Amino acid sequence: xxxxxxxxxxxxxxxxxxxxxxxxxxxxxxxxxxxxxxxxxxxxxxxxxxxxxxxxxxxxxxxxxxxxxxxxxxxxxxxxxxxxxxxxxxxxxxxxxxxxxxxxxxxxxxxxxxxxxxxxxxxxxxxxxxxxxxxxxxxxxxxxxxxxxxxxxxxxxxxxxxxxxxxxxxxxxxxxxxxxxxxxxxxxxxxxxxxxxxxxxxxxxxxxxxxxxxxxxxxxxxxxxxxxxxxxxxxxxxxxxxxxxxxxxxxxxxxxxxxxxxxxxxxxxxxxxxxxxxxxxxxxxxxxxxxxxxxxxxxxxxxxxxxxxxxxxxxxxxxxxxxxxxxxxxxxxxxxxxxxxxxxxxxxxxxxxxxxxxxxxxxxxxxxxxxxxxxxxxxxxxxxxxxxxxxxx
Amino acid sequence: xxxxxxxxxxxxxxxxxxxxxxxxxxxxxxxxxxxxxxxxxxxxxxxxxxxxxxxxxxxxxxxxxxxxxxxxxxxxxxxxxxxxxxxxxxxxxxxxxxxxxxxxxxxxxxxxxxxxxxxxxxxxxxxxxxxxxxxxxxxxxxxxxxxxxxxxxxxxxxxxxxxxxxxxxxxxxxxxxxxxxxxxxxxxxxxxxxxxxxxxxxxxxxxxxxxxxxxxxxxxxxxxxxxxxxxxxxxxxxxxxxxxxxxxxxxxxxxxxxxxxxxxxxxxxxxxxxxxxxxxxxxxxxxxxxxxxxxxxxxxxxxxxxxxxxxxxxxxxxxxxxxxxxxxxxxxxxxxxxxxxxxxxxxxxxxxxxxxx
Ligand SMILES: Cc1cc2nc3c(=O)[nH]c(=O)nc-3n(C[C@H](O)[C@H](O)[C@H](O)COP(=O)(O)OP(=O)(O)OC[C@H]3O[C@@H](n4cnc5c(N)ncnc54)[C@H](O)[C@@H]3O)c2cc1C
Numbered sequence: 001x002x003x004x005x006x007x008x009x010x011x012x013x014x015x016x017x018x019x020x021x022x023x024x025x026x027x028x029x030x031x032x033x034x035x036x037x038x039x040x041x042x043x044x045x046x047x048x049x050x051x052x053x054x055x056x057x058x059x060x061x062x063x064x065x066x067x068x069x070x071x072x073x074x075x076x077x078x079x080x081x082x083x084x085x086x087x088x089x090x091x092x093x094x095x096x097x098x099x100x101x102x103x104x105x106x107x108x109x110x111x112x113x114x115x116x117x118x119x120x121x122x123x124x125x126x127x128x129x130x131x132x133x134x135x136x137x138x139x140x141x142x143x144x145x146x147x148x149x150x151x152x153x154x155x156x157x158x159x160x161x162x163x164x165x166x167x168x169x170x171x172x173x174x175x176x177x178x179x180x181x182x183x184x185x186x187x188x189x190x191x192x193x194x195x196x197x198x199x200x201x202x203x204x205x206x207x208x209x210x211x212x213x214x215x216x217x218x219x220x221x222x223x224x225x226x227x228x229x230x231x232x233x234x235x236x237x238x239x240x241x242x243x244x245x246x247x248x249x250x251x252x253x254x255x256x257x258x259x260x261x262x263x264x265x266x267x268x269x270x271x272x273x274x275x276x277x278x279x280x281x282x283x284x285x286x287x288x289x290x291x292x293x294x295x296x297x298x299x300x301x302x303x304x305x306x307x308x309x310x311x312x313x314x315x316x317x318x319x320x321x322x323x324x325x326x327x328x329x330x331x332x333x334x335x336x337x338x339x340x341x342x343x344x345x346x347x348x349x350x351x352x353x354x355x356x357x358x359x360x361x362x363x364x365x366x367x368x369x370x371x372x373x374x375x376x377x378x379x380x381x382x383x384x385x386x387x388x389x390x391x392x393x
Numbered sequence: 394x395x396x397x398x399x400x401x402x403x404x405x406x407x408x409x410x411x412x413x414x415x416x417x418x419x420x421x422x423x424x425x426x427x428x429x430x431x432x433x434x435x436x437x438x439x440x441x442x443x444x445x446x447x448x449x450x451x452x453x454x455x456x457x458x459x460x461x462x463x464x465x466x467x468x469x470x471x472x473x474x475x476x477x478x479x480x481x482x483x484x485x486x487x488x489x490x491x492x493x494x495x496x497x498x499x500x501x502x503x504x505x506x507x508x509x510x511x512x513x514x515x516x517x518x519x520x521x522x523x524x525x526x527x528x529x530x531x532x533x534x535x536x537x538x539x540x541x542x543x544x545x546x547x548x549x550x551x552x553x554x555x556x557x558x559x560x561x562x563x564x565x566x567x568x569x570x571x572x573x574x575x576x577x578x579x580x581x582x583x584x585x586x587x588x589x590x591x592x593x594x595x596x597x598x599x600x601x602x603x604x605x606x607x608x609x610x611x612x613x614x615x616x617x618x619x620x621x622x623x624x625x626x627x628x629x630x631x632x633x634x635x636x637x638x639x640x641x642x643x644x645x646x647x648x649x650x651x652x653x654x655x656x657x658x659x660x661x662x663x664x665x666x667x668x669x670x671x672x673x674x675x676x677x678x679x680x681x682x683x684x685x686x687x688x689x690x691x692x693x694x695x696x697x698x699x700x701x702x703x704x705x706x707x708x709x710x711x712x713x714x715x716x717x718x719x720x721x722x723x724x725x726x727x728x729x730x731x732x733x734x735x736x737x738x739x740x741x742x743x744x745x746x747x748x749x750x
Contacts, residue, residue, distance in 0.1 A: 120707050122638035145708040190711055191703075191718035197711075262749060263735030314696075317577075317725060318733060322519045322542045325726050327577045330428060346577045349725065350718070353703050354711050361707060363648055383640035391640055 004058045007051065011037060011062040020068040029071055029105040037063075038071075038104045042088065046100050054287060057238070071106045074337040078148060079103040079110035081233025083156050086226045090173070090214040099154070099175070111152035112230075113143040113176060113200060114223070118393060120145075121364045123158075124167045124220055125383070125391065128202060130159035130174065137161075137174065137212070139182075139205040147358070149185045149198040150334050152178045156226060157207075158219045163389040170388055171219035175211040182206070192350045193330035196338060230359045232289075232298040235305030236282050245309045245341055245348065246275040249316040264319050271312050278304045296372040299365040306356035309340065313349040320345050395678075396464075397668040403468045410447070410472040413440055418476045420716035426479060427579035427719065433548040438480045441469075442508025448486045449506030456499055457506040463609065467616035467671035474620025477719045479580040481545035485511045487613050492553050492561065492606040496597030501551065501563060513549035514606055515564075515586050517542030521732020522607040522684075523740060526599070531556045535590040536564060544730075546571045546584035554588065555599035562593030578726035580719060611731040612670035612684035615691035618727055619667045621720055622660050622698035628717075629653065629702045636707075649705065656701055659694045666690045682744050689737035692728035699724040 014035045018028055032038055033047040037059050042048025063070075073080055080103070087099055102108040119126040128141025139159055149155070155176040162170035176183070182205035187195035214222040242250050253260065253268060282301055285294075317324040327346040340351055356362040370376045383391055399407070417437050426434060442448035450466045452458025459465075466487055473482055485505065489512030493502050504510035516526045519542060529538030536556055546552065549566045556562055568591040576582045596602070630653055633644030643649060670687035673680040699721040703710035710717050728734065742748055 115708065120638065121643075122640075125638070125640075145711075189713035191713060191721070193713070261735055261739075263733075263738065310700075314725075318729065318735075321729060322517055324729050325518060325542060325577055325583055327575050330575065330579070350721075353700070353721070356704055357707055357711060361704070363646075366648070379646070381639065386640075392637075 004055060007040065007049075007055050007058050008062060010035075011059050015062065015066045015068070020063075020066055025069045026105060026107070028069055030101070032063075032068075033101050033104055039084075042100075046088070046096055047104050053289065071104060072337070074339060075151075076103070076106045076109055077233060077338055078112050078156075079106075079108070079154075082112060082226045082230045083110040083154070085229045086156060086173075086213060086222060087175075089225050090222050092210075095175070095211070095213070103154075108153040109148060109151045111146050111149045111155045111178070112226070113146055113149075113155040113157040113202075114226075115145045116142060117144050121361055122383075123223070124171065125388070125393075126158060126160060126171070127393075128157075128159045129163075130161050130172060130207070132161070132209075133206075135209050136206045137172075137209065139174075139176070139202050139207060141202050143200040143202065145188070145197045145358075146185075146200045147197045147338055149178065149200050150187065150195075151336065154178060155200075156213075158223050160388065161216055161219075164387050165217075166385055167383065167388040167391065168220045169217055171223070172216050173213040173219035173222040174207050175213060176202075176205065176207055177211075180205045180207075187332075187334055189332055190351075191353065192347055193332060195332060195334050227360060228294045228296065228298055231302040231365070232285075232294045234355070234359045235302035236285060236294075236298065238282070238286065239279055241276065241279070243279075244275060244305075245312040245352070246272055248341065248345070248348070249312055249319060252316065252319060259319055259321055264315065267315055268319075271308065271315060274304075275308055275312065278308055296368050299360070299368045299373075302359060303362055303365050303369075306352075306362055309352040309355050310349075313345065313352045316345040317349050395669055395672045395676075395683075397665055397672065399468065399668075400464075403465060406465055407468050407472060409445065410441070410469055411475075413437075413445070414472055414476040414478060418478050420476075420719070423477055423479060423580060423719060424713065424716060432479055432579065432582045433481060433545070434479050435548065437478060438482075438511075438548075439508070441480060441482070442486070446508070447482075448508035450486065451490050451494065452502050452506040456502045458502070462675035463613060463671045464668075464675050467613055467667065470613055470617040471620035471623070471667075474617035474723075475624040477580050477621070477716070477723050481511050481513065481548045483610065483614065483617060484513050484545040484581075485549075488514045488606045488610045489551075489553055491609045492602040493596065495602035495605045496561060498563070498596045501596070504551075510550045511545075511548050512551045512553060513543060513545050514603065515540045515543050515546070515552045515554045516603060516607070518544040518581075518583060518726075518730050519732075520607065521688075521736050521740075522604055522611055524607075524732065524736075526555055526603055528555045528557045528599075529588050531558045531560070531562075534592075536562060536588040536593050537590060538588055540586045540588075542574075542583050543571075543586050544581050544583055546586055547573055547582060552586060553596065553602075554586075554593060555603060556593070559598055559600065560595045561597055561599035561602050563596055564588065564591050564593040568592060576726070578722045580723055581726065607731055608680065608684055609674055611688040611737070612674045612680075614727060614731055615663070615667040615670050615687040618691040618695035618724070619660070619663050621724055621727070622656075622663055622695045625695075625698035625702035625717070625720055625724075626653065626656050626660055629705050632706060652701065652705070656698055660698065663691055663694045682741065685737045685740045685744060688732060689734045689741065692724075692734050695724040696721075696728050 036049040038047030040051040041053040157176040449458030454460040570587040673683035
């Protein structure tokens with residue numbers, strides 16, 4: 001299945017057999033997964049057809065034209081963008097079969113238990129412990145900034161299984177059941193007023209060894225797959241022209257001539273061009289990636305995405321003038337989805353500040369580009385060859 | 394030559410204000426108050442305006458004020474900016490006071506000088522010097538209409554209202570309806586003011602009074618923005634010396650050192666520009682240009698400083714609990730207040746004869 005025409009026919013047959021208007025949303029999504037039309041580049045039996053990634057656009061266009069429901073990707077971004085590719089690459093057949101279908105349909109939401117209070121940019125310094133007891137691992141520690149933990153059924157978790165070796169070597173990757181009684185999720189309120197992220201306390205959480213992803217001590221390597229995918233997932237969505245943050249400001253400009261000034265006009269046009277160029281860069285990256293896994297180059301997309309989102313939303317607040325001084329709602333709530341471009345200009349401006357922090361800060365991503373893409377020498381390091389337990393904290 | 398330094402008296406004033414704010418305006422309290430029913434800290438206002446007598450800095454001694462100048466008011470504003478203090482100092486002790494000074498209204502100036510009366514000019518916060526201001530209708534001797542975006546109106550005892558006969562009217566706050574709006578800057582909340590047959594006392598012509606008030610506002614806002622930027626820089630430097638990742642203080646990474654050094658440079662520039670504006674307002678020399686320069690430069694620096702502070706704090710900077718968001722919101726709202734940087738650049742285009750193509 002590598003031909004667009006064939007795939008289009010197949011999608012039409014699927015739509016004829018499962019007419020969107022007359023099929024329950026969930027039944028439709030499950031059937032789509034089973035027909036291999038969920039993510040065509042995944043293997044057969046796991047929601048795909050082993051086809052080139054670029055052909056997904058053919059399927060999506062047919063489904064959209066038919067008014068088919070989608071799997072609400074903004075609700076399940078961590079599952080789709082980060083957990084799934086990691087499970088695909090490192091999971092056992094049993095793990096893939098159990099986890100991927102409900103992940104894709106959105107029946108099971110995922111979150112990411114990586115960052116800790118003392119381990120953010122230096123994620124490999126994490127201190128959450130996992131100790132083997134019979135067939136289980138017993139996990140104790142604290143995670144922080146965990147988006148969607150309050151909605152999640154599962155988490156991807158990295159924990160320290162061997163404190164006696166250098167920090168990158170003693171980490172193991174797990175799938176954590178968020179309904180385990182030892183998992184406590186506390187909301188953390190954000191500058192937008194909402195609590196999209198959380199603190200997560202893990203106390204004696206038992207994880208069966210069958211929910212380990214990859215080998216013991218290999219967790220750092222497994223996590224690289226997650227992180228490289230995360231950067232592409234955050235920055236690399238396929239968008240139509242004016243599809244991202246530039247969309248609302250462009251509409252405001254067209255609809256509200258009284259707000260226009262020469263100064264804002266030049267700045268808007270400059271950002272419009274940069275947003276359009278970023279779209280081309282994303283498309284080009286996706287074409288390069290048609291097969292295989294994203295590497296460090298994905299960091300570039302996320303860097304541009306964060307900077308542009310921030311500059312564009314900042315300009316939009318200014319453009320709105322008097323209204324830019326207002327905000328829609330500060331009330332504390334726990335949102336159902338991670339929303340970058342929703343609500344009003346003030347919300348977008350504030351939320352966009354997180355774009356250069358979540359999924360690796362822009363500073364850390366620039367280091368990755370400098371060292372791993374350009375091959376510039378790394379900064380001298382004092383923490384790579386010392387056992388984790390001997391590092392100062 | 395313009396005096397861009399701080400005098401000994403100004404430094405003493407700064408120290409006194411900073412002491413007060415350190416004791417009575419801690420960040421956690423400002424965060425908590427921001428969402429309460431009383432967003433303004435009237436206790437703090439009382440200490441500042443009444444006990445320390447700072448409400449009357451710009452008012453002559455003969456009217457019970459301090460007979461000081463914009464230079465001293467600027468120092469107070471620097472400190473208030475550093476603490477994102479939720480008090481109506483800029484709006485009452487500068488903007489309303491300047492309008493009253495222009496009208497020469499001794500009765501209200503005497504009241505404002507005591508700090509027991511808070512005055513607010515009922516002009517939208519986004520309007521800069523020279524902008525056309527919305528007015529209310531004067532009908533049968535009373536005032537009718539709606540004015541939007543009025544900062545600190547909730548704290549006011551008296552509003553100064555421009556009307557369609559060209560007059561500026563003093564209107565008792567309890568004679569109007571003030572509807573709070575949800576504001577981006579929680580520490581300088583806006584309200585819509587509705588007048589439905591409110592009685593007013595004519596103070597004078599609003600044109601020159603409003604222009605004078607908004608020019609002083611734009612010029613002295615630069616000092617508040619300087620305080621805000623200075624806090625952002627200082628606090629970030631402090632945090633990055635402490636925060637360790639990769640087995641070392643994060644502030645030791647050269648990429649961050651350069652960022653902070655660059656920000657320091659901009660704060661140095663902002664300090665000079667803000668001092669120049671305060672001094673020009675005090676002496677009346679070259680005031681229009683100096684104020685426009687300061688406000689065209691100040692807001693972008695303050696916004697960048699607060700944005701850098703958030704970014705360099707990492708995840709903790711995105712939390713409600715950490716005060717950096719109050720600074721970011723104040724800085725961003727400040728970039729729209731009393732004319733944007735773009736509007737001030739456009740004013741300069743005329744003033745220095747560098748006209749648009
Ligand atoms: C909105 C949001 C959602 C998030 N969601 C999740 C989630 O779901 N799951 C999860 O695990 N984590 C999540 N995170 C956490 C995020 O990954 C971390 O905040 C991030 O990696 C930075 O870590 P830190 O906050 O500890 O900052 P620090 O690492 O302490 O960094 C502080 C500052 O120092 C800079 N810095 C650090 N090291 C270097 C260096 N070597 N060179 C130059 N500069 C450096 C940083 O860029 C930053 O500006 C989220 C964060 C945000 C803001």
